[in-house]
Amino acid sequence: MTITKRNALKLGIASFLVNLAGNTAAKETVGTKVIVVGAGIAGLAAAQQLQSQGATVIVLEAGDYIGGRIRTDMSLGAPFEFGAGWIHGPDEKNPIKRLADRVGANTFVTNDDSLEVFDTQGQPLKGEDYDRMDRMYDRLQRKLYLRGRRRDKRSIYEAITEIEPELLNDPLGRWMLSAYIEFDIGAGIEDISAANAFSDTSFDGDDVIFTDGYDAILAPLSDGIDVRLNSTVFQISYGKDGVEVNGIEADYVVCAVPLGVLKAGTIAFDPALPSAVQDAVNEIGFGTVTKIALKFDKPFWNVETQYFGVMTEPKGRWNYWLNYRKFSNENVLLGLSFGQYAPVADKMSQDDMTKDAMEVLQSVWGEAVTAPNAVLTTHWSQHPNFKGAYSYPQAGGSIAQYERFEKPIGNRLFMAGEHTVFNYHSTTHGALMSGRRAAKAIASLW
Numbered sequence: 067m068t069i070t071k072r073n074a075l076k077l078g079i080a081s082f083l084v085n086l087a088g089n090t091a092a093k094e095t096v097g098t099k100v101i102v103v104g105a106g107i108a109g110l111a112a113a114q115q116l117q118s119q120g121a122t123v124i125v126l127e128a129g130d131y132i133g134g135r136i137r138t139d140m141s142l143g144a145p146f147e148f149g150a151g152w153i154h155g156p157d158e159k160n161p162i163k164r165l166a167d168r169v170g171a172n173t174f175v176t177n178d179d180s181l182e183v184f185d186t187q188g189q190p191l192k193g194e195d196y197d198r199m200d201r202m203y204d205r206l207q208r209k210l211y212l213r214g215r216r217r218d219k220r221s222i223y224e225a226i227t228e229i230e231p232e233l234l235n236d237p238l239g240r241w242m243l244s245a246y247i248e249f250d251i252g253a254g255i256e257d258i259s260a261a262n263a264f265s266d267t268s269f270d271g272d273d274v275i276f277t278d279g280y281d282a283i284l285a286p287l288s289d290g291i292d293v294r295l296n297s298t299v300f301q302i303s304y305g306k307d308g309v310e311v312n313g314i315e316a317d318y319v320v321c322a323v324p325l326g327v328l329k330a331g332t333i334a335f336d337p338a339l340p341s342a343v344q345d346a347v348n349e350i351g352f353g354t355v356t357k358i359a360l361k362f363d364k365p366f367w368n369v370e371t372q373y374f375g376v377m378t379e380p381k382g383r384w385n386y387w388l389n390y391r392k393f394s395n396e397n398v399l400l401g402l403s404f405g406q407y408a409p410v411a412d413k414m415s416q417d418d419m420t421k422d423a424m425e426v427l428q429s430v431w432g433e434a435v436t437a438p439n440a441v442l443t444t445h446w447s448q449h450p451n452f453k454g455a456y457s458y459p460q461a462g463g464s465i466a467q468y469e470r471f472e473k474p475i476g477n478r479l480f481m482a483g484e485h486t487v488f489n490y491h492s493t494t495h496g497a498l499m500s501g502r503r504a505a506k507a508i509a510s511l512w
């Protein structure tokens with residue numbers, strides 16, 4: 067298997083992006099007061115940078131913890147990451163890698179090529195099947211992306227229907243589209259823009275996980291910051307004299323809540339967001355990905371294999387599994403659901419989700435599958451503070467829509483979050499860079 071998930075199709079738009087990663091600001095911010103809404107990595111990065119330059123900063127967070135979509139649970143004896151699991155492209159330029167180094171975090175390279183895929187009958191694929199999948203992927207890449215037109219409004223599904231329809235009826239093709247594209251982009255191929263899906267960029271290096279938990283990187287960003295938990299913001303007022311949020315007045319506000327929350331209209335903006343920004347809120351997609359961790363007394367799988375694929379139907383149903391035994395002593399399998407199946411899975415109770423995922427494991431390992439002794443699940447689209455997992459370029463939308471979040475609004479309101487950086491959207495490093503961008507913009511105004 068030579069497919070590597072995130073990097074195969076990137077077109078390499080590296081230009082201004084590294085500047086966003088720097089944490090030097092144009093001017094000091096002594097004497098200014100800033101409210102940051104949302105204590106995810108974007109909000110914390112903005113707060114930390116502003117405070118280090120002398121600003122008074124208050125972070126208002128709706129939840130009862132910091133980190134938002136970076137959230138680790140160690141109850142299984144190894145990290146269950148509700149949200150971000152990997153540093154994508156952990157090279158020296160990646161600011162998450164730099165944070166990881168700063169806190170001395172232990173990381174482990176998860177080898178995408180260490181993969182066993184099982185067909186619809188639960189039988190392992192043969193060598194020639196992997197070769198066929200490689201060829202299908204290459205062909206798709208050539209036809210769809212390299213000849214893709216920027217103005218193409220079609221979804222990936224619609225484009226494939228025209229150029230490679232047999233892929234959609236081939237179980238191997240369906241698995242590949244889901245486990246690679248739908249996982250990476252966080253939505254169904256029926257909804258993702260064919261033209262823009264792979265126009266973002268990435269850092270180099272094989273993806274790594276944190277063996278002691280992703281949330282270790284939050285400490286340097288949150289130490290000494292006035293974060294007020296359980297403080298949901300419902301209104302942001304901004305004008306020429308300043309801003310007011312939850313009755314607190316300040317000079318500037320950074321709004322770093324997830325795109326799903328903006329779409330839901332949880333926060334009323336006074337005055338309303340400019341129509342171009344509101345259009346971006348409406349037209350950029352926000353999908354979901356569902357995770358289940360099942361812990362067993364004994365492994366019934368090959369503990370030497372990093373990933374297992376299962377060609378399930380409906381497409382996206384628990385079709386990709388991460389084996390924890392490669393980096394811990396825990397007999398844990400982490401299952402993932404993608405695409406249009408993920409919102410279905412998100413709505414299941416923990417018991418129903420467990421039954422559903424166990425059926426998939428039994429389709430491969432039969433009676434060897436024992437009852438799990440611990441289970442953890444995610445339901446991102448059901449959570450009022452998130453309403454989904456991460457943003458994606460939706461069919462019909464444009465890259466320019468993301469760029470509308472980059473400019474200050476009325477020189478008082480600054481948007482941050484993974485959905486505001488097209489080139490690194492849906493990643494922790496993109497979110498962090500957006501927070502630093504907001505801090506830098508405030509410093510240059512003050």
Ligand SMILES: Cc1cc2nc3c(=O)[nH]c(=O)nc-3n(C[C@H](O)[C@H](O)[C@H](O)COP(=O)(O)OP(=O)(O)OC[C@H]3O[C@@H](n4cnc5c(N)ncnc54)[C@H](O)[C@@H]3O)c2cc1C
Pocket residue numbers: 103104105106107108109126127128129132133134135136148149150151152153154297298299300322323324327332333355356357444446450451452454455456482483484485491492493494495497
């Ligand atoms: C399942 C899943 C898997 C992922 N995998 C990866 C991965 O492997 N690698 C990677 O790089 N990225 C991954 N991501 C994406 C990454 O986690 C996010 O891009 C990043 O963490 C987003 O940070 P943020 O600061 O923009 O938003 P968030 O972390 O969502 O922070 C926003 C904060 O705003 C708060 N909030 C919401 N509404 C309000 C309100 N009204 N008032 C006050 N506060 C509010 C929320 O509670 C939250 O704490 C994954 C995400 C998910 C969900």
